[in-house]
Amino acid sequence: MIIQKEVFLVFSMMFIIIVTVFFLVFISSKKIGEFQNLNRKRAIFFFIAFGTVLLVLGVSLPKSPYFLYANDQPAQKVFVAAKQFSFSISKYPIATDDDFNMSAGAEITVPIDEIIEFNVSSLDVNHGFSLYKDGVLQAQVQAMPGYVNRLRWRFSESGTYDILCLEYCGVAHAAMAAKLKVE
């Protein structure tokens, strides 16, 4: 299952639990009585929540994308520069407007099942570099002026990927897109 669906499922379950608890307590407010063993139940509630937090942190932090294929050698480096309102993608570094114009609009193909290192930057404002396959967001990284963000990624599916800008960058932000071929 893709991450977005997993997250939505967990969220939906928690939504139902929270709403159910609040409605049960709301309905109980028509009666008179006392909440028994308040301190003990509060302590149990807190320690369950504390344990859950520790568990989630322990499991999820090592899966952070900064460590993806960190010890491997990338098969290919791809340089991405963003500039209002287009991307330029090249096998060579893009540092200037001339570099940008030279590779603007060029179609890049990267190999399937190999580690690709995207070196992403911007020549003007903050942009977002995101990879979509069939409308599903696979990964992203910010394109920030003055900095290079490195994202290592292995494509397990061939085909054409849509690249969308995901950081609001100005009036034509919604139209800022490009394509990437994986074969």
Add this chain to the structure above:
Amino acid sequence: MKTFDKKFTLLWLITILIVFLVAIAFGITMRMEQAEMVDVGPLNFYILMTSHGLLMAGVWFVAGMAGIQYILSRYFEVPRWGSVVAYACTLAGVVVLLISTFLTKFHAGWYFLYPLPFYAKGADSGPVLFLIAIAILGAGWLLWSLVLLVTILRKYTVTQALAWHHITGRPGPAVSPFILISFVSLIGVTACLLAAVVLVILYFIELARSGTMSNDPLLMKNLTFFFGHTLVNEMLYLGLAVLYELFPKMAGKPAYKTSWYVAISWNATLLIVLFAYFHHLYMDFAQPVAFQFIGQVMSWFAPLPAACVTIFSVLTTVYRSNMKWSLASLLYFFGVMFWAVGGVGAILDAVIANNLVLHNTQWVPAHFHTYNLLGNVFFSLAFASWFADEYGSEKMAPSMVKVIFSLLVIGGTGFVIAFYLGGALSVPRRVDMYSETVDEGISLAKMAVVFASLYLVGMIMYTVDFTKRCAGQLFS
């Protein structure tokens, strides 16, 4: 003094409600543009987006502050001028903001991520006017929070206001949770407004040097989110401080007391909230990994003290309380519920591995609209309802309570569900139109328009009823 406090609080509340209605109308127009129901064009869409974001963040921040100011005035003599200056600055700031967006076409978004203000500026005067608006708002609010902090410190020492003696068991004056939470939140507010001051100064230096120097984008991004994230969090806590004061009485229970765990919780919150903002920069891989980890750890620990203590307290207060529900108590109780729901959405997004596919999708407005529109706004509306019940000409009619509450809950819930679905379907946020890749966004925007309109109708009814019951007090 007391009459002034009542009248000025009333003035704040009426102003807030009117600005809120305008900001909702901006938001609905944006969703209608995304739904292809109107054609305002991209520039106007982003002008609306910039205005909507800043008005919403500002209006609910001042709502929290007005609530704190009023309840504090029941404890101490609170200087009037802090609130008066803040009111004048808020009005002036909003006017300059709207001039910068609608007249000079500035459209860089409410958190104006550097260096976008120099590119999405409209006329050359756009960024200058916008930064002046931010400076006016920031100065007025900073002054107001300092006045309130000093007011508390006239009666308590810093350690007493932080309720440390409730943790150590040493003798000292009883500090109510309201004072503790207000003090903690005002420190946070002061810190983030200082960051805004630094941010604006750096912008002005760059403007003054006209192209001969530039700021560091990563530093500016950190400052921006330290300011924006912390402000939005603290304004929620301001609303909670008032809840701690008013809610137990609504349920016919004794006032909440500051126990050792309440004191520890809010002291921990003070620190945790200041470091959680790093989660906004997860996708900036150039940021040191240690900061990213601090962001996730703090984001996950943030709900533990404040939310667990508050949620548990509210649930046990209501449990078999035989309480008579009013609009105020309903809004407080279900506001806490939606705050918890929005919190779950937020911490799921705060897992770095999840953020890789949720960042800047509609999952983000989904969770922040849940705990703002249905949480924080409910807290302030609850305060306003309580205020109207106390001082208005009459109580709200029970049928009106049912209609308004249903419209707000059904409208608000449907509206945020459209965003959650959008996040799950990878639909981007902050776009005026959806490309073929993410065209599910169009039907979700239509759904959002319908539900947001219900919410708007509920708010119009609320505002009319509130004004009818209370406006007479303003001129009495």
